[in-house]
Amino acid sequence: MSTQHETGTGAGAGADVAIPSQSTARQTPTQKAATHQKAVHRVLILGAGYAGMAAAIQLGARVAAREDVQVTLVNAQERFTERLRLHMTATGQQLAELSIQELLEGTGVRFVRGWVTAVDADTRTVRVDDDQVLPYDTLVYGLGSVADTAAVPGVEEHAYTLSSAQDAEVLAGRLVQPHGSGTVVVAGSGLTGVEAAAEIAERHPELNVVLLGRQEPGAAMNPKAKAYLQGVLHRLGVRVRSGVEVVEVLPDAVELAGGESIRADAVLWTSGTRVSPLAAAAGLTVDAHGRIVTDVALRSVSHPDVYAVGDAAAIRQGYGVMHGTCQGGMPTGVHAAVSIARALKGKQPKPFRFGYYHTPVSLGRHEAVVQFTHPDDSPRRLYLTGRLAARYKETVSASPWPTYGRMKKMPASGAFWPRGGRFTRIREAR
Numbered sequence: 001m002s003t004q005h006e007t008g009t010g011a012g013a014g015a016d017v018a019i020p021s022q023s024t025a026r027q028t029p030t031q032k033a034a035t036h037q038k039a040v041h042r043v044l045i046l047g048a049g050y051a052g053m054a055a056a057i058q059l060g061a062r063v064a065a066r067e068d069v070q071v072t073l074v075n076a077q078e079r080f081t082e083r084l085r086l087h088m089t090a091t092g093q094q095l096a097e098l099s100i101q102e103l104l105e106g107t108g109v110r111f112v113r114g115w116v117t118a119v120d121a122d123t124r125t126v127r128v129d130d131d132q133v134l135p136y137d138t139l140v141y142g143l144g145s146v147a148d149t150a151a152v153p154g155v156e157e158h159a160y161t162l163s164s165a166q167d168a169e170v171l172a173g174r175l176v177q178p179h180g181s182g183t184v185v186v187a188g189s190g191l192t193g194v195e196a197a198a199e200i201a202e203r204h205p206e207l208n209v210v211l212l213g214r215q216e217p218g219a220a221m222n223p224k225a226k227a228y229l230q231g232v233l234h235r236l237g238v239r240v241r242s243g244v245e246v247v248e249v250l251p252d253a254v255e256l257a258g259g260e261s262i263r264a265d266a267v268l269w270t271s272g273t274r275v276s277p278l279a280a281a282a283g284l285t286v287d288a289h290g291r292i293v294t295d296v297a298l299r300s301v302s303h304p305d306v307y308a309v310g311d312a313a314a315i316r317q318g319y320g321v322m323h324g325t326c327q328g329g330m331p332t333g334v335h336a337a338v339s340i341a342r343a344l345k346g347k348q349p350k351p352f353r354f355g356y357y358h359t360p361v362s363l364g365r366h367e368a369v370v371q372f373t374h375p376d377d378s379p380r381r382l383y384l385t386g387r388l389a390a391r392y393k394e395t396v397s398a399s400p401w402p403t404y405g406r407m408k409k410m411p412a413s414g415a416f417w418p419r420g421g422r423f424t425r426i427r428e429a430r
Helices: 029-039 050-062 083-089 100-104 165-175 191-203 223-235 326-344 386-398 400-409
Strands: 041-046 069-075 110-113 116-120 125-128 132-135 138-141 145-147 183-187 208-213 239-242 246-250 253-256 261-263 266-269 273-275 306-308 358-362 368-373 379-385
Touching: 041 050, 041 132, 050 069, 050 100, 050 326, 050 400, 069 100, 083 165, 083 191, 083 386, 100 110, 100 400, 138 326, 165 266, 183 191, 183 261, 191 208, 191 223, 191 266, 191 358, 223 239, 223 368, 223 379, 306 326, 326 400, 358 386, 368 386, 379 386, 386 400
Parallel strands: 041 069, 041 138, 069 110, 138 306, 183 208, 183 266, 208 239
Antiparallel strands: 116 125, 125 132, 145 273, 246 253, 253 261, 358 368, 368 379
């Protein structure tokens, strides 16, 4: 990939040293400063989620000694959001305050706090908070997903979500308001819904928790692991209704397809996610879900100066398109960073390959199920349950932050993950 900026303001691939011409030598100090600035390759990373943070730390560590590369990370909050633990925040449990700026110390990565409001792929600029324009030569797009509150009427107005720490804190405040008893409906029986329902039921035994969804909880697990998961939900008092679809959320109830109504004092919406429309608006090729379609190296198929990582990317492997998880998101961020570092040295990026290896699901603070998987995410026979599984899950949830810390000192330590063998090979030309 050529990294030369079309307007001549960027450095070409491998342009580690700028050799001044005679005309450059005769420039004034101001002109020389302008020439030096033009030689700097600007890498802009949007979003400091698990994938974006991995990209920033990894790239910052790899180019720290280079004065011709500038790395900037943009995020709406200074606090790192632990998406893996938002169900804990939603039940009032206090988590550590993880500072993005603190973690970036020593990497040379510049942090800009603000909301990304527009991306212009033609001029290679990003607008932040509408009043700041940041140019780039290479863009890493990591603006991940949020709960899809637009698909069903009433969700936006009446339901709570776990899209951010602030959203989870608002729900935590609501859950302590009912006196005596009340009903909390968790809409969506995927893993986020399961974890949230179990956590709420354990922390608030005075509440009636109802878990609704099209599929059974743990549907993707092997039969024994699924049975264990459902047994724990039953012991916690969670009432499960599978094979149902919510068609509207009202101020005090949810309406199901077929006309049934379930009363609800609070509704938590975990059914489906959506990504930011900014990529599509910028003219980048996206899939039906709005995710950036990438080549084998995680570059946009329409704009190779843009890398897409995490939930924002439609990344094809031999088994199909990857789904958004932390275990897959962090490797995409690392791979993008390594690819950019290679391109800056005049080398070609390598193909990205990733195979899944587990699905850990917490069921309160003392129980969990860990389903080990094949690289294509299909369940193996092996699984863990109980307190051992809970410790395993906690280790997984706590691992990103120290992993980022290690990458600052040893970048190569972040570049190890299961490649998936035959499951991830793509035999057909793209």
